[in-house]
Amino acid sequence: MQYVFPLVIGLIFSVSFLSALSDGAEIIIAGEDEVIILAPEEEGDSSGEEGTDPQRIIIKGRRESGPGEVPEQVSIITGEEIASSSSKDLGDIIESVPGVSLTRYGGNGSPTFISVRGSSAEQVLVLIDGKRINSAQGGGVDLSTIDPAAIRRIEVYRGGSSALYGDNALGGVINVVLEKTVPKVFSGSARAGLGSFGTYYGSLGFMGRVLSDSLEYSLNFNGLSSLGNYTYSDEHLPGEEERDNSDVLRGGGGAALIWKGDSLEIAGSVSLYLDQKGAPGTIEFPSSSARMKDRREQASLEAVWTGFGDFAFSGSWIHQIRSYSDPLFFLGPVDESHDNRALEGEIRWDGSVSDFSWTAGWSIRRDLLESTAFEGAAGAGYQGEIERIRQSLFLNSRIEFLRISLFPALRWDGWEDSAFQDIPPVNGSRGSWELGFLITLDSDERFMLKASGGSSYRIPSFNDLFWPATAFAVGNPDLLSEEAVHVDGGFVFRPLSFLTIEGAAFIRLVENLIQWTPGASGQWRPSNIGRARFIGIEGEINGIFDLERISSMAELGINGSWLHPGNITEGSASFGKMISRKPLWQVNSTAVITHDRGHSLGGELRWVGLRYITAQNTKVFDPYLTADFTASALIGDDFKILLSVKNLFNITYVDLREYPVPGIELGIEARYVF
């Protein structure tokens, strides 16, 4: 608790100081939505085309987003916020969102997994432009493999929403929206930086319009190289130890084309991501030889015909390969590879009549996994293909009357897993529902109440079901889907034009919780033994001030969350205990001052509270406080220099036992916009 006090005091001091500076100046910023319009890349867009209001229509056919637009709790990270940070991956960007916590395995490029409202990583659905990244193999999405280059905005939905998104959307949904808005005939940006731990990175992007503005194109590349090695201290080891085998080399790129006709729009995109990195192991069991490789290829095509509403036909393909090798593994060489391919098609109809709007559709998806695991050492492994085919029917709508909006949604998913070795095919189906309310209490939309309730689920992953029998783990083909019901309620309050206050409370009950536990002979195995009840409160205050005296704008924010992740599995020794590795408290505060000439100074404090280590709650990770700072100077109209300090206090902490996170990290970056 010793960190809460300075956080609060810091915020109060900042507010007081900036209020004094503002000297009663006219407040010209009216909330979060308008801030986005100030983003440089959007200033020139006065065409009124799609994308001028980034708070609306993000995932076509899904609900409009933004805290005041949907009944779910959602946080929006804008392109400007991303651009003003020194983040090198998606995890860096979203970790300060209330209700979100990350598990990092180390420094730059290390696997990073997300938890939303106490969920597992597999209970969070990650989308890029509305397309599912979670593979059927499971394991969650590694956020370190998503580069911030070309991200226009990120939407973080907290809470279950399988009625909208289907499988995996049990704890939350992250939608990464890539840049598509083309403000000029030709424009581009370049970024290059270097920093601690031998890190170099850069990105380059172009976009433009041709053929009388009917064809838009964009192209981007990014890359990062880091030696990665860093020092850490541990109670057992004398002095500081070097964390070896932490290097990473990654790169990627993407291209998109959008053709716009009078009543038909066709959009296509392709992207590629590659990395290779060391897997340094744990402190007590380090590895100098283990390596990982990732590869992700994506392609999508969508056609939207505007007639009676919008009819959309889309197809997408994603191919993800993760490889792991360790020639010096103590039980013999390991060389395993997991090749996931998914093909998805969707037909969707978005329509509206008066105050009633809807989205209805059908989708089909085929996931295919081909793996080898421990093949060299023991001859055991998947050694074959596993296929999952699923179909979905969905209908969600918005009904408005007076100042009340109702958001009913229904979805049906059916799936079939192919036979695998001696395990017969398995069929399953699941219906999901959601009902949300959004009530605006005044005509100026200063005070809104929102609530939603619904069901959500997660189908057991291939890892859960079919993990090959080894000395360490074995899958369980008899697993049932995790099921959850949730209720949450909240408000959005704008008492002053420059101040936004949001609050939410939720409860989520999870049945058939899949838990991997060590069993007989120390072999880990998943089973549906778990029931859990997650209760939480989240709050957020954001303010924007015009500091007329120093010709600057200041944006201040603080958010916090409290979580009670209770294990209610009757008959277990952990009944009534807290689920491990979930922070019970989190507080984030940010302050950014932006001068009219484009210079800026920003800081962020992040306090992560107590986390239990063991299921029996006999051990805890201590709370920690980190501080990051960023300063940028605009030179001319197009060139920017950015300096960053990450983990200023050089705190040694872990998100996961035995995986130390690096200390202070310095960086310098140059950006050029043309």
Next chain:
Amino acid sequence: MYSKIFLPLIVGGILFILTACPDIPRESLRTFPDEEREIYILNNLAETVSVYQPGTERLYNDVFTTGRVPNDMVYRNGRLYIVTSGDNEIEIFNESTFEKEGEIYLGQGRNPWMLITPLPGNGSTAFIPNFVASSVSVVDLVRRQVLTELTNQAGYGFNTPQGGCLSGGRVFICNTAHTAGMNFGEGNVTIFGTSDNYPLLQTLSTGTNSNPQTALAFPDKQEVHIYLSGSHSEDDGEILVLDTSGDMVVETARLPVGGAPSYSGSGYDEQSGLVFLTGTWGLFTYDSNNNLIDRGSSNPVIGLDTPSLELYSGVAVDIYSDIILLADFQGDMIRILNRGDYSSVFTLEGSDGPGTPVLVVE
């Protein structure tokens, strides 16, 4: 009126007490009376120790915490020595106060499994098989330091060793020959001397898929019994009887006990000579006086329904209280049985993943 005066005084007084008083040093972490006979239970998943007192029939869960992944516990001269496989060390706790007195760090990547100690009065040198490193650390428990580490560079031929025992100036190390899959290689027992340079004396094969995990010495009989746990949860366990009377150790019998047995805790009934073994097939026992199986997998003392999912992880026999304490790893239970007829006396809720129980008699 009075509340306006007294309230600030009370609040101020409480604040003063909270902030100004020095910490009162605690002499002991023990919060319950010490008993003459206590059974300490190592909780592998909770990473704690629980205490059962046969005299009061009370179980105190999680009385103190251990290091990461505790795997074995030994009582000796008023101290509990706990092998923490995740921390690569031996932790030393005062048995009366539960205070941690020290540790012996073995080094990164070792993965110590069990602690092999000499009988009281036979020195303080102990041996620790290191599973991942395939080595044996030699430590001095009194000086609390590592004396040396026996590795395969010196030709010992260790292969994922887990347990062992000391007998007649010789150390017996059980090499499981683990693989990453569900099979085991050719297991064996490495035998070396306890003299200064720990000379390799002999290597005895136990067979492919035999999986020798633990051992128990019978000095009076000049025998060592090796418990072969067999393939993962298969019903193929055996007890290998070794004659240690001569210069060369020889195999004299294999007792087909079945299941997947191992010896953990204080499972030797010194009065009857019965040895109790636990594993994924239940609780077994055999008579060490004549090396005859009493209750094997075909008629276990208590069986388990699903050997691949359940595990009895340790047993302690208290002849004074006439009970057998059985640790149910998966069920998080402590079962108390009547020593005479094995009937259930009662069952207590244990902590998470109870394992090795150790009887301490003061």
